[in-house]
Amino acid sequence: MPGELLLEHYEPVMAVGRNESRYQEHLQTNCGGPRRLRAELGSEELNHVRIAYFNYLVTPDNPVGGSHLFLLRDLAARHQVTVFAVAFESPDHRIEWVKVPAPRRPLFLLFLVYQVMATLLFWLYCCRKRARFDVVHAVEGNVLFADVQSAHFCHTVYLRRHWNWRENLSLLGVCRWLDHWLHSLVETKAYRRARLVVVPSPGIAEEIRTLVKGVEGKLVVVPNPFDTNGLMRPAGWDRRLEREKLGLGSNEQVFCFVALGHFVRKGLPELLKALRGLDGENVRLLVVGGQRWAVRQLRQWAKREGVTDRVLFTGHVRDPRAFYWMSDAFVFPSKYEAFSKVCFEAAGAGLPVITTKVHGVRDAFEDGVSAIFVEPHAASILQGLKRFLAMTSEERSALAERGQAAVRQFTVERLLEEWRAVHLWLERSLGSMMAGAGAGRWRCQLVDRR
Structure with a gap:
């Protein structure tokens, strides 16, 4: 058969x-x-x-x-x-x-x-x-x-x-x-x-x-x-300089979200609500993707949640790797995916991943070992973000390394x-x-x- x-x-x-x-x-x-x-x-x-x-x-x-x-x-x-x-x-x-x-x-x-x-x-x-x-x-x-x-x-x-x-x-x-x-x-x-x-x-x-x-x-x-070798940050790539080009401080905690479209299904509205709960934290969110007309709507969502100054919208990009490399963690609270390739790419690029148990992800990662799992609503996402922020640099590195190991076979x-x-x-x-x-x-x- x-x-x-x-x-x-x-x-x-x-x-x-x-x-x-x-x-x-x-x-x-x-x-x-x-x-x-x-x-x-x-x-x-x-x-x-x-x-x-x-x-x-x-x-x-x-x-x-x-x-x-x-x-x-x-x-x-x-x-x-x-x-x-x-x-x-x-x-x-x-x-x-x-x-x-x-x-x-x-x-x-x-x-x-x-x-x-x-x-x-x-x-x-x-x-x-x-x-x-x-x-x-x-x-x-x-x-x-x-x-x-x-x-x-x-x-x-x-x-x-x-x-x-x-x-x-x-x-x-x-x-x-x-x-x-x-x-x-x-x-x-x-x-x-x-x-x-x-x-x-x-x-x-x-x-x-x-x-x-x-x-x-x-x-x-x-x-x-995905090209596992091509996802690795090249030697000599200046992370601090690239962040400064976007107005991101070296001491800021930068979360990254990547999607071509379908932002409602992929959980961006709930992520923006969760971001509102991190008022006391030095946190920024990179939203990578979206055509011009879509980005206009995304800005309205951020304005509605009162987080406009904490969110940076890049619009559509053909190659998101630089945004992975300059970020501290990848967040993707999607409601439904067949495989969630961006989560695998982010892990392959060496980022800790905060995501939901969608198809593909739940087969490759384990909560607290190689990723942080959340539910696709603001309260759970906020808890996951705080969980990551409370980690030491050693714990974050270990999480990222185990996530990277989990996706090497693809x-x-x-x-x-x-x-x-x-x-x-x-x-x-x-x-x-x-x-x-x-x-x-x-x-x-x-x-x-x-």
């Missing part, structure tokens, strides 16, 4: 302390015979195949697209890859880009237009160039005919368990709800049709397993990667190894399906694979 293929790849180090038994239970639930299947695959190499990849934004500053750039570069070294995307920064000149015309905002309109235009362009491409794609890879049901679906969010579960209209009574909130709702309409169908559903954490796998009947044998866990090399196994299994599976009498889905029958 496909689910046997990669779940064993997680090392026990991912589960720290008391989380280990929960994680091992997850492995036993999903892995019937992983050693047998991996032994069967052995060192077999994937044949030259043609791959179509579908995603909105495949750029370094996009959490999903940025992770998949490593994958696409690796695939392009041996295979023919065509990317159907609204924006694409190619890591390899051999990758072909079919630009999909679609508005980037609002997100629900991007979803609708991309679904139609990407599907149309795919079939036009196949007809005009007589292309024969062996594998179609999509993200979160962006097209419904993919062999591989990468699921980095479960929209149905999020709307049922976490959506709060009181926090989203605005035009932006309505637009966000429409985007989640539209995704929820197609994700079950997309995952049911796919040959494999690849997820970044055991938690999101559990949600999809509960939501989609018959998907158990398709689920594969491949964690998001390397680019590991991602590539696991994705190679995914595509190898898929090639063999589709080859057997096409060879069988009467086998094949409608897409496989329409696209000749000779």
Whole structure:
């Protein structure tokens, strides 16, 4: 079964302390015979195949697209890859880009237009160039005919368990709800049709397993990667000088929060409320991310809480590493994440992490050992901040070192190894399906694979 293929790849180090038994239970639930299947695959190499990849934004500053750039570069070294995307920064000149015309905002309109235009362009491409794609890879049901679906969010579960209209009574909130709702309409169908559903954490796998009947044998866990070496502060980097450029004093305690958007879900309003409770402390908050129109709203939130002079908004940045390096701790009280890549990046950069028990984080970190866990409300966040401020410098360093050790396994090399196994299994599976009498889905029958 496909689910046997990669779940064993997680090392026990991912589960720290008391989380280990929960994680091992997850492995036993999903892995019937992983050693047998991996032994069967052995060192077999994937044949030259043609791959179509579908995603909105495949750029370094996009959490999903940025992770998949490593994958696409690796695939392009041996295979023919065509990317159907609204924006694409190619890591390899051999990758072909079919630009999909679609508005980037609002997100629900991007979803609708991309679904139609990407599907149309795919079939036009196949007809005009007589292309024969062996594998179609999509993200979160962006097209419904993919062999591989990468699921980095479960929209149905999020709307049922976490959506709060009181926090989203605005035009932006309505637009966000429409985007989640539209995704929820197609994700079950997309995952049911796919040959494999690849997820970044055991938690999101559990949600999809509960939501989609018959998907158990398709689920594969491949964690998001990051460049662990590139996250280390370079020798000679002047932390004091860089802080002074932003008006941050050397004696101030600087907390860092990083997000591209979705600031309500990621807990920024509650963090600003908690910051108000640190009036007697010499504390500043760096909020990294957000387009100009979003930053205007964030400033209003800070003004409402009376902490304007203690918060610095940087706006959107393509590379947040400098802000990690100049900060004392990373704070991310999100309500829902599939993996929370920024927490792993912050830990990899050597920062103590204060966060909630979202997917991915709760599997890799342990409270008080490699991170500080809080609940996604102001009182708990305030308690977590005070807990950190009360630590000695030695205790903070130890917390950061253990957090850094917990994320060292999430390397680019590991991602590539696991994705190679995914595509190898898929090639063999589709080859057997096409060879069988009467086998094949409608897409496989329409696209000749000779």
